[in-house]
Amino acid sequence: MPTTTIDGHVISIDNEGFLTDPDEWSEDLGKSLAAQIGVDLTDEHWRAIRFVRSDFVEQGETATLRRIGVVGGIPVKTMFALFPQKPAKKLAYVAGLPKPHGCV
Amino acid sequence: MTTTEHAAVVPSFGEDQAGRKLAIICSKGNLDMAYPGLVLANAALGEGVETHLFFTFWGFDMINRKTMADLKLTLLGNTAMHLPQGLGGIPGMTALATHQMRKAIDDLGIPEVPEFLQQIVDSGGHLWACRMSADMQGLEEADLFEEVEAIISAADFIELTAGAQLLFI
Structure with missing residues:
Protein backbone atom coordinates (compact mmCIF):
# COMPACT_ATOMS: atom_id res chain seq x y z
CA MET A 1 0.00 0.00 0.00
CA PRO A 2 1.45 3.40 -0.96
CA THR A 3 2.37 5.92 1.66
CA THR A 4 3.18 9.59 1.51
CA THR A 5 4.64 12.07 3.95
CA ILE A 6 2.81 15.27 4.72
CA ASP A 7 4.36 17.69 7.22
CA GLY A 8 6.27 14.82 8.78
CA HIS A 9 3.18 12.56 9.05
CA VAL A 10 3.67 9.28 7.20
CA ILE A 11 0.21 8.16 6.03
CA SER A 12 -1.18 5.20 4.06
CA ILE A 13 -3.08 6.38 1.02
CA ASP A 14 -5.02 5.07 -1.98
CA ASN A 15 -4.01 5.83 -5.56
CA GLU A 16 -5.54 9.29 -5.40
CA GLY A 17 -4.05 10.30 -2.07
CA PHE A 18 -7.01 9.72 0.28
CA LEU A 19 -6.12 8.15 3.65
CA THR A 20 -6.91 4.44 3.74
CA ASP A 21 -6.81 4.13 7.52
CA PRO A 22 -8.96 6.64 9.40
CA ASP A 23 -7.07 5.73 12.59
CA GLU A 24 -3.91 7.32 11.20
CA TRP A 25 -5.69 10.66 11.33
CA SER A 26 -5.19 13.31 14.00
CA GLU A 27 -6.36 16.90 14.27
CA ASP A 28 -2.81 18.00 13.61
CA LEU A 29 -2.74 15.94 10.40
CA GLY A 30 -6.16 17.39 9.46
CA LYS A 31 -4.62 20.87 9.53
CA SER A 32 -1.81 19.74 7.27
CA LEU A 33 -4.20 18.03 4.82
CA ALA A 34 -6.36 21.17 4.68
CA ALA A 35 -3.31 23.29 3.97
CA GLN A 36 -2.41 20.98 1.07
CA ILE A 37 -5.69 21.84 -0.66
CA GLY A 38 -5.70 25.51 0.24
CA VAL A 39 -8.33 25.41 2.98
CA ASP A 40 -7.86 27.48 6.15
CA LEU A 41 -9.66 25.69 8.95
CA THR A 42 -12.14 27.70 11.02
CA ASP A 43 -14.41 26.52 13.84
CA GLU A 44 -17.11 25.82 11.24
CA HIS A 45 -14.77 23.58 9.29
CA TRP A 46 -13.95 21.70 12.49
CA ARG A 47 -17.64 21.23 13.23
CA ALA A 48 -18.04 19.55 9.83
CA ILE A 49 -14.89 17.47 10.30
CA ARG A 50 -15.95 16.25 13.73
CA PHE A 51 -19.43 15.37 12.47
CA VAL A 52 -18.20 13.23 9.55
CA ARG A 53 -15.57 11.57 11.73
CA SER A 54 -18.10 10.53 14.39
CA ASP A 55 -20.74 9.64 11.77
CA PHE A 56 -18.20 7.40 10.03
CA VAL A 57 -17.63 5.47 13.24
CA GLU A 58 -21.38 4.87 13.59
CA GLN A 59 -22.30 4.27 9.95
CA GLY A 60 -19.12 2.77 8.50
CA GLU A 61 -19.29 5.12 5.52
CA THR A 62 -18.61 8.75 4.78
CA ALA A 63 -21.64 11.05 5.03
CA THR A 64 -22.93 12.68 1.84
CA LEU A 65 -23.72 16.41 1.70
CA ARG A 66 -27.37 15.54 2.19
CA ARG A 67 -26.60 13.64 5.38
CA ILE A 68 -24.25 16.35 6.63
CA GLY A 69 -27.17 18.77 6.19
CA VAL A 70 -30.00 16.68 7.60
CA VAL A 71 -28.18 14.81 10.39
CA GLY A 72 -25.15 17.05 10.98
CA GLY A 73 -27.13 20.30 10.78
CA ILE A 74 -24.68 22.01 8.44
CA PRO A 75 -26.56 23.47 5.45
CA VAL A 76 -25.47 22.60 1.91
CA LYS A 77 -24.81 26.29 1.17
CA THR A 78 -22.43 26.50 4.12
CA MET A 79 -20.59 23.40 2.94
CA PHE A 80 -19.99 24.94 -0.48
CA ALA A 81 -18.65 28.07 1.24
CA LEU A 82 -16.34 26.09 3.55
CA PHE A 83 -15.01 23.67 0.93
CA PRO A 84 -15.57 25.26 -2.49
CA GLN A 85 -16.27 23.28 -5.67
CA LYS A 86 -16.21 19.75 -4.27
CA PRO A 87 -17.28 20.02 -0.65
CA ALA A 88 -18.00 16.36 0.11
CA LYS A 89 -14.72 15.09 -1.31
CA LYS A 90 -12.61 17.86 0.16
CA LEU A 91 -14.14 17.39 3.59
CA ALA A 92 -13.58 13.62 3.37
CA TYR A 93 -9.93 14.22 2.48
CA VAL A 94 -9.28 16.65 5.32
CA ALA A 95 -11.11 14.35 7.77
CA GLY A 96 -9.02 11.36 6.69
CA LEU A 97 -12.02 9.38 5.38
CA PRO A 98 -12.80 7.64 2.06
CA LYS A 99 -14.75 9.56 -0.56
CA PRO A 100 -18.53 9.32 0.00
CA HIS A 101 -20.18 6.57 -2.07
CA GLY A 102 -23.80 7.65 -1.74
CA CYS A 103 -25.45 9.31 -4.75
CA VAL A 104 -27.39 11.92 -2.78
CA MET B 1 25.43 10.89 -2.33
CA THR B 2 22.16 12.63 -3.06
CA THR B 3 18.79 12.34 -1.40
CA THR B 4 15.56 12.49 -3.33
CA GLU B 5 12.67 14.57 -1.99
CA HIS B 6 9.35 12.95 -2.86
CA ALA B 7 6.50 15.40 -3.32
CA ALA B 8 3.50 14.68 -1.06
CA VAL B 9 0.71 12.81 -2.85
CA VAL B 10 -2.45 14.94 -2.68
CA PRO B 11 -5.72 14.19 -4.53
CA SER B 12 -6.60 16.36 -7.47
CA PHE B 13 -9.86 18.15 -6.87
CA GLY B 14 -10.37 18.78 -10.54
CA GLU B 15 -9.11 22.31 -10.82
CA ASP B 16 -8.29 21.30 -14.40
CA GLN B 17 -12.01 20.85 -15.00
CA ALA B 18 -12.83 24.45 -14.21
CA GLY B 19 -15.28 25.78 -16.76
CA ARG B 20 -17.11 22.48 -17.25
CA GLY B 29 -43.64 14.89 -15.13
CA ASN B 30 -43.80 11.38 -13.67
CA LEU B 31 -42.34 10.81 -10.23
CA ASP B 32 -39.91 8.17 -11.54
CA LEU B 53 -31.85 22.62 -15.56
CA PHE B 54 -34.47 23.53 -18.17
CA PHE B 55 -38.04 22.39 -17.45
CA THR B 56 -40.19 21.88 -20.50
CA PHE B 57 -43.48 20.20 -21.47
CA TRP B 58 -44.46 17.64 -18.83
CA GLY B 59 -41.30 18.51 -16.92
CA PHE B 60 -43.13 21.69 -15.96
CA ASP B 61 -44.96 19.62 -13.35
CA MET B 62 -41.66 19.47 -11.44
CA ILE B 63 -41.65 23.24 -10.90
CA ASN B 64 -45.37 24.02 -10.94
CA ARG B 65 -46.26 24.83 -7.31
CA LYS B 66 -49.57 22.98 -7.71
CA THR B 67 -48.08 19.70 -8.90
CA MET B 68 -44.41 19.55 -7.82
CA ALA B 69 -45.09 17.83 -4.50
CA ASP B 70 -47.66 15.49 -6.04
CA LEU B 71 -45.93 13.72 -8.95
CA LYS B 72 -47.09 10.18 -9.58
CA LEU B 73 -45.81 6.81 -10.70
CA THR B 74 -48.05 4.62 -12.85
CA LEU B 75 -47.81 1.02 -14.00
CA LEU B 76 -49.51 1.89 -17.28
CA GLY B 77 -47.16 1.84 -20.22
CA ASN B 78 -44.27 1.03 -17.89
CA THR B 79 -43.20 -2.51 -18.73
CA ALA B 80 -40.20 -2.17 -16.41
CA MET B 81 -42.61 -2.66 -13.50
CA HIS B 82 -42.88 -6.30 -14.68
CA LEU B 83 -46.55 -6.56 -13.74
CA PRO B 84 -49.54 -7.26 -15.99
CA GLN B 85 -50.53 -4.00 -17.68
CA GLY B 86 -54.19 -4.69 -16.85
CA LEU B 87 -53.41 -4.11 -13.16
CA GLY B 88 -52.45 -0.52 -13.91
CA GLY B 89 -56.02 0.36 -14.85
CA ILE B 90 -57.48 -0.76 -11.52
CA PRO B 91 -58.61 2.28 -9.47
CA GLY B 92 -56.13 3.15 -6.76
CA MET B 93 -53.22 1.36 -8.43
CA THR B 94 -51.40 4.57 -9.39
CA ALA B 95 -51.79 5.87 -5.83
CA LEU B 96 -50.41 2.61 -4.46
CA ALA B 97 -47.42 2.57 -6.81
CA THR B 98 -46.72 6.23 -6.05
CA HIS B 99 -46.90 5.62 -2.31
CA GLN B 100 -44.46 2.72 -2.55
CA MET B 101 -41.97 4.66 -4.63
CA ARG B 102 -42.11 7.64 -2.27
CA LYS B 103 -41.43 5.33 0.65
CA ALA B 104 -38.50 3.67 -1.13
CA ILE B 105 -36.99 7.08 -1.92
CA ASP B 106 -37.52 8.31 1.62
CA ASP B 107 -35.96 5.14 3.06
CA LEU B 108 -32.78 5.99 1.14
CA GLY B 109 -32.72 9.48 2.68
CA ILE B 110 -33.39 11.11 -0.67
CA PRO B 111 -35.56 14.24 -0.50
CA GLU B 112 -38.91 14.82 -2.19
CA VAL B 113 -38.94 16.88 -5.37
CA PRO B 114 -39.41 20.40 -3.90
CA GLU B 115 -36.75 19.88 -1.23
CA PHE B 116 -34.40 18.30 -3.78
CA LEU B 117 -34.77 21.33 -6.06
CA GLN B 118 -33.94 23.57 -3.09
CA GLN B 119 -30.82 21.52 -2.38
CA ILE B 120 -29.77 21.91 -6.03
CA VAL B 121 -30.23 25.68 -5.84
CA ASP B 122 -28.35 25.83 -2.51
CA SER B 123 -25.52 23.96 -4.23
CA GLY B 124 -25.34 26.66 -6.89
CA GLY B 125 -27.59 25.09 -9.57
CA HIS B 126 -29.77 27.15 -11.92
CA LEU B 127 -33.43 26.42 -12.70
CA TRP B 128 -35.08 27.71 -15.87
CA ALA B 129 -38.66 27.37 -17.14
CA CYS B 130 -39.60 26.95 -20.80
CA ARG B 131 -41.50 29.89 -22.33
CA MET B 132 -43.60 27.78 -24.71
CA SER B 133 -44.67 25.39 -21.93
CA ALA B 134 -45.64 28.33 -19.71
CA ASP B 135 -47.71 29.83 -22.52
CA MET B 136 -49.40 26.52 -23.35
CA GLN B 137 -50.37 25.96 -19.71
CA GLY B 138 -51.23 29.61 -19.04
CA ALA B 150 -36.88 33.01 -15.15
CA ILE B 151 -39.15 31.79 -17.91
CA ILE B 152 -36.96 31.80 -20.99
CA SER B 153 -37.18 30.72 -24.62
CA ALA B 154 -35.49 27.62 -25.97
CA ALA B 155 -33.08 29.88 -27.84
CA ASP B 156 -32.17 31.70 -24.62
CA PHE B 157 -31.42 28.37 -22.95
CA ILE B 158 -29.23 27.22 -25.83
CA GLU B 159 -27.38 30.52 -25.65
CA LEU B 160 -26.74 30.46 -21.92
CA THR B 161 -25.55 26.86 -22.00
CA ALA B 162 -23.03 27.42 -24.80
CA GLY B 163 -20.31 24.79 -24.57
CA ALA B 164 -22.21 22.70 -22.02
CA GLN B 165 -22.63 18.95 -22.06
CA LEU B 166 -26.32 18.18 -22.46
CA LEU B 167 -28.71 15.60 -21.05
CA PHE B 168 -32.30 15.21 -22.27
CA ILE B 169 -34.55 13.38 -19.85
Whole structure:
Protein backbone atom coordinates (compact mmCIF):
# COMPACT_ATOMS: atom_id res chain seq x y z
CA MET A 1 0.00 0.00 0.00
CA PRO A 2 1.45 3.40 -0.96
CA THR A 3 2.37 5.92 1.66
CA THR A 4 3.18 9.59 1.51
CA THR A 5 4.64 12.07 3.95
CA ILE A 6 2.81 15.27 4.72
CA ASP A 7 4.36 17.69 7.22
CA GLY A 8 6.27 14.82 8.78
CA HIS A 9 3.18 12.56 9.05
CA VAL A 10 3.67 9.28 7.20
CA ILE A 11 0.21 8.16 6.03
CA SER A 12 -1.18 5.20 4.06
CA ILE A 13 -3.08 6.38 1.02
CA ASP A 14 -5.02 5.07 -1.98
CA ASN A 15 -4.01 5.83 -5.56
CA GLU A 16 -5.54 9.29 -5.40
CA GLY A 17 -4.05 10.30 -2.07
CA PHE A 18 -7.01 9.72 0.28
CA LEU A 19 -6.12 8.15 3.65
CA THR A 20 -6.91 4.44 3.74
CA ASP A 21 -6.81 4.13 7.52
CA PRO A 22 -8.96 6.64 9.40
CA ASP A 23 -7.07 5.73 12.59
CA GLU A 24 -3.91 7.32 11.20
CA TRP A 25 -5.69 10.66 11.33
CA SER A 26 -5.19 13.31 14.00
CA GLU A 27 -6.36 16.90 14.27
CA ASP A 28 -2.81 18.00 13.61
CA LEU A 29 -2.74 15.94 10.40
CA GLY A 30 -6.16 17.39 9.46
CA LYS A 31 -4.62 20.87 9.53
CA SER A 32 -1.81 19.74 7.27
CA LEU A 33 -4.20 18.03 4.82
CA ALA A 34 -6.36 21.17 4.68
CA ALA A 35 -3.31 23.29 3.97
CA GLN A 36 -2.41 20.98 1.07
CA ILE A 37 -5.69 21.84 -0.66
CA GLY A 38 -5.70 25.51 0.24
CA VAL A 39 -8.33 25.41 2.98
CA ASP A 40 -7.86 27.48 6.15
CA LEU A 41 -9.66 25.69 8.95
CA THR A 42 -12.14 27.70 11.02
CA ASP A 43 -14.41 26.52 13.84
CA GLU A 44 -17.11 25.82 11.24
CA HIS A 45 -14.77 23.58 9.29
CA TRP A 46 -13.95 21.70 12.49
CA ARG A 47 -17.64 21.23 13.23
CA ALA A 48 -18.04 19.55 9.83
CA ILE A 49 -14.89 17.47 10.30
CA ARG A 50 -15.95 16.25 13.73
CA PHE A 51 -19.43 15.37 12.47
CA VAL A 52 -18.20 13.23 9.55
CA ARG A 53 -15.57 11.57 11.73
CA SER A 54 -18.10 10.53 14.39
CA ASP A 55 -20.74 9.64 11.77
CA PHE A 56 -18.20 7.40 10.03
CA VAL A 57 -17.63 5.47 13.24
CA GLU A 58 -21.38 4.87 13.59
CA GLN A 59 -22.30 4.27 9.95
CA GLY A 60 -19.12 2.77 8.50
CA GLU A 61 -19.29 5.12 5.52
CA THR A 62 -18.61 8.75 4.78
CA ALA A 63 -21.64 11.05 5.03
CA THR A 64 -22.93 12.68 1.84
CA LEU A 65 -23.72 16.41 1.70
CA ARG A 66 -27.37 15.54 2.19
CA ARG A 67 -26.60 13.64 5.38
CA ILE A 68 -24.25 16.35 6.63
CA GLY A 69 -27.17 18.77 6.19
CA VAL A 70 -30.00 16.68 7.60
CA VAL A 71 -28.18 14.81 10.39
CA GLY A 72 -25.15 17.05 10.98
CA GLY A 73 -27.13 20.30 10.78
CA ILE A 74 -24.68 22.01 8.44
CA PRO A 75 -26.56 23.47 5.45
CA VAL A 76 -25.47 22.60 1.91
CA LYS A 77 -24.81 26.29 1.17
CA THR A 78 -22.43 26.50 4.12
CA MET A 79 -20.59 23.40 2.94
CA PHE A 80 -19.99 24.94 -0.48
CA ALA A 81 -18.65 28.07 1.24
CA LEU A 82 -16.34 26.09 3.55
CA PHE A 83 -15.01 23.67 0.93
CA PRO A 84 -15.57 25.26 -2.49
CA GLN A 85 -16.27 23.28 -5.67
CA LYS A 86 -16.21 19.75 -4.27
CA PRO A 87 -17.28 20.02 -0.65
CA ALA A 88 -18.00 16.36 0.11
CA LYS A 89 -14.72 15.09 -1.31
CA LYS A 90 -12.61 17.86 0.16
CA LEU A 91 -14.14 17.39 3.59
CA ALA A 92 -13.58 13.62 3.37
CA TYR A 93 -9.93 14.22 2.48
CA VAL A 94 -9.28 16.65 5.32
CA ALA A 95 -11.11 14.35 7.77
CA GLY A 96 -9.02 11.36 6.69
CA LEU A 97 -12.02 9.38 5.38
CA PRO A 98 -12.80 7.64 2.06
CA LYS A 99 -14.75 9.56 -0.56
CA PRO A 100 -18.53 9.32 0.00
CA HIS A 101 -20.18 6.57 -2.07
CA GLY A 102 -23.80 7.65 -1.74
CA CYS A 103 -25.45 9.31 -4.75
CA VAL A 104 -27.39 11.92 -2.78
CA MET B 1 25.43 10.89 -2.33
CA THR B 2 22.16 12.63 -3.06
CA THR B 3 18.79 12.34 -1.40
CA THR B 4 15.56 12.49 -3.33
CA GLU B 5 12.67 14.57 -1.99
CA HIS B 6 9.35 12.95 -2.86
CA ALA B 7 6.50 15.40 -3.32
CA ALA B 8 3.50 14.68 -1.06
CA VAL B 9 0.71 12.81 -2.85
CA VAL B 10 -2.45 14.94 -2.68
CA PRO B 11 -5.72 14.19 -4.53
CA SER B 12 -6.60 16.36 -7.47
CA PHE B 13 -9.86 18.15 -6.87
CA GLY B 14 -10.37 18.78 -10.54
CA GLU B 15 -9.11 22.31 -10.82
CA ASP B 16 -8.29 21.30 -14.40
CA GLN B 17 -12.01 20.85 -15.00
CA ALA B 18 -12.83 24.45 -14.21
CA GLY B 19 -15.28 25.78 -16.76
CA ARG B 20 -17.11 22.48 -17.25
CA LYS B 21 -20.84 23.03 -17.71
CA LEU B 22 -23.85 20.69 -17.75
CA ALA B 23 -27.32 21.38 -19.15
CA ILE B 24 -30.17 19.04 -18.21
CA ILE B 25 -33.51 19.23 -20.01
CA CYS B 26 -36.31 17.81 -17.85
CA SER B 27 -39.27 16.97 -20.06
CA LYS B 28 -41.17 14.42 -17.97
CA GLY B 29 -43.64 14.89 -15.13
CA ASN B 30 -43.80 11.38 -13.67
CA LEU B 31 -42.34 10.81 -10.23
CA ASP B 32 -39.91 8.17 -11.54
CA MET B 33 -38.69 10.37 -14.39
CA ALA B 34 -38.20 13.43 -12.18
CA TYR B 35 -35.41 11.85 -10.17
CA PRO B 36 -32.75 11.06 -12.80
CA GLY B 37 -32.31 14.75 -13.63
CA LEU B 38 -32.31 15.77 -9.98
CA VAL B 39 -29.79 13.13 -8.92
CA LEU B 40 -27.44 13.90 -11.81
CA ALA B 41 -27.69 17.66 -11.27
CA ASN B 42 -26.89 17.19 -7.60
CA ALA B 43 -23.93 14.95 -8.42
CA ALA B 44 -22.58 17.40 -10.99
CA LEU B 45 -22.80 20.31 -8.55
CA GLY B 46 -20.96 18.28 -5.94
CA GLU B 47 -18.18 17.85 -8.49
CA GLY B 48 -17.92 21.59 -9.06
CA VAL B 49 -19.70 21.54 -12.44
CA GLU B 50 -21.83 24.57 -13.38
CA THR B 51 -25.31 23.08 -13.82
CA HIS B 52 -28.47 24.37 -15.50
CA LEU B 53 -31.85 22.62 -15.56
CA PHE B 54 -34.47 23.53 -18.17
CA PHE B 55 -38.04 22.39 -17.45
CA THR B 56 -40.19 21.88 -20.50
CA PHE B 57 -43.48 20.20 -21.47
CA TRP B 58 -44.46 17.64 -18.83
CA GLY B 59 -41.30 18.51 -16.92
CA PHE B 60 -43.13 21.69 -15.96
CA ASP B 61 -44.96 19.62 -13.35
CA MET B 62 -41.66 19.47 -11.44
CA ILE B 63 -41.65 23.24 -10.90
CA ASN B 64 -45.37 24.02 -10.94
CA ARG B 65 -46.26 24.83 -7.31
CA LYS B 66 -49.57 22.98 -7.71
CA THR B 67 -48.08 19.70 -8.90
CA MET B 68 -44.41 19.55 -7.82
CA ALA B 69 -45.09 17.83 -4.50
CA ASP B 70 -47.66 15.49 -6.04
CA LEU B 71 -45.93 13.72 -8.95
CA LYS B 72 -47.09 10.18 -9.58
CA LEU B 73 -45.81 6.81 -10.70
CA THR B 74 -48.05 4.62 -12.85
CA LEU B 75 -47.81 1.02 -14.00
CA LEU B 76 -49.51 1.89 -17.28
CA GLY B 77 -47.16 1.84 -20.22
CA ASN B 78 -44.27 1.03 -17.89
CA THR B 79 -43.20 -2.51 -18.73
CA ALA B 80 -40.20 -2.17 -16.41
CA MET B 81 -42.61 -2.66 -13.50
CA HIS B 82 -42.88 -6.30 -14.68
CA LEU B 83 -46.55 -6.56 -13.74
CA PRO B 84 -49.54 -7.26 -15.99
CA GLN B 85 -50.53 -4.00 -17.68
CA GLY B 86 -54.19 -4.69 -16.85
CA LEU B 87 -53.41 -4.11 -13.16
CA GLY B 88 -52.45 -0.52 -13.91
CA GLY B 89 -56.02 0.36 -14.85
CA ILE B 90 -57.48 -0.76 -11.52
CA PRO B 91 -58.61 2.28 -9.47
CA GLY B 92 -56.13 3.15 -6.76
CA MET B 93 -53.22 1.36 -8.43
CA THR B 94 -51.40 4.57 -9.39
CA ALA B 95 -51.79 5.87 -5.83
CA LEU B 96 -50.41 2.61 -4.46
CA ALA B 97 -47.42 2.57 -6.81
CA THR B 98 -46.72 6.23 -6.05
CA HIS B 99 -46.90 5.62 -2.31
CA GLN B 100 -44.46 2.72 -2.55
CA MET B 101 -41.97 4.66 -4.63
CA ARG B 102 -42.11 7.64 -2.27
CA LYS B 103 -41.43 5.33 0.65
CA ALA B 104 -38.50 3.67 -1.13
CA ILE B 105 -36.99 7.08 -1.92
CA ASP B 106 -37.52 8.31 1.62
CA ASP B 107 -35.96 5.14 3.06
CA LEU B 108 -32.78 5.99 1.14
CA GLY B 109 -32.72 9.48 2.68
CA ILE B 110 -33.39 11.11 -0.67
CA PRO B 111 -35.56 14.24 -0.50
CA GLU B 112 -38.91 14.82 -2.19
CA VAL B 113 -38.94 16.88 -5.37
CA PRO B 114 -39.41 20.40 -3.90
CA GLU B 115 -36.75 19.88 -1.23
CA PHE B 116 -34.40 18.30 -3.78
CA LEU B 117 -34.77 21.33 -6.06
CA GLN B 118 -33.94 23.57 -3.09
CA GLN B 119 -30.82 21.52 -2.38
CA ILE B 120 -29.77 21.91 -6.03
CA VAL B 121 -30.23 25.68 -5.84
CA ASP B 122 -28.35 25.83 -2.51
CA SER B 123 -25.52 23.96 -4.23
CA GLY B 124 -25.34 26.66 -6.89
CA GLY B 125 -27.59 25.09 -9.57
CA HIS B 126 -29.77 27.15 -11.92
CA LEU B 127 -33.43 26.42 -12.70
CA TRP B 128 -35.08 27.71 -15.87
CA ALA B 129 -38.66 27.37 -17.14
CA CYS B 130 -39.60 26.95 -20.80
CA ARG B 131 -41.50 29.89 -22.33
CA MET B 132 -43.60 27.78 -24.71
CA SER B 133 -44.67 25.39 -21.93
CA ALA B 134 -45.64 28.33 -19.71
CA ASP B 135 -47.71 29.83 -22.52
CA MET B 136 -49.40 26.52 -23.35
CA GLN B 137 -50.37 25.96 -19.71
CA GLY B 138 -51.23 29.61 -19.04
CA LEU B 139 -48.67 29.84 -16.22
CA GLU B 140 -46.54 32.76 -15.02
CA GLU B 141 -43.49 32.98 -12.78
CA ALA B 142 -45.76 33.41 -9.74
CA ASP B 143 -47.17 29.93 -10.42
CA LEU B 144 -43.72 28.34 -10.33
CA PHE B 145 -41.29 27.23 -7.62
CA GLU B 146 -39.79 30.44 -6.26
CA GLU B 147 -36.21 29.46 -7.03
CA VAL B 148 -36.85 29.27 -10.79
CA GLU B 149 -34.74 32.14 -12.13
CA ALA B 150 -36.88 33.01 -15.15
CA ILE B 151 -39.15 31.79 -17.91
CA ILE B 152 -36.96 31.80 -20.99
CA SER B 153 -37.18 30.72 -24.62
CA ALA B 154 -35.49 27.62 -25.97
CA ALA B 155 -33.08 29.88 -27.84
CA ASP B 156 -32.17 31.70 -24.62
CA PHE B 157 -31.42 28.37 -22.95
CA ILE B 158 -29.23 27.22 -25.83
CA GLU B 159 -27.38 30.52 -25.65
CA LEU B 160 -26.74 30.46 -21.92
CA THR B 161 -25.55 26.86 -22.00
CA ALA B 162 -23.03 27.42 -24.80
CA GLY B 163 -20.31 24.79 -24.57
CA ALA B 164 -22.21 22.70 -22.02
CA GLN B 165 -22.63 18.95 -22.06
CA LEU B 166 -26.32 18.18 -22.46
CA LEU B 167 -28.71 15.60 -21.05
CA PHE B 168 -32.30 15.21 -22.27
CA ILE B 169 -34.55 13.38 -19.85
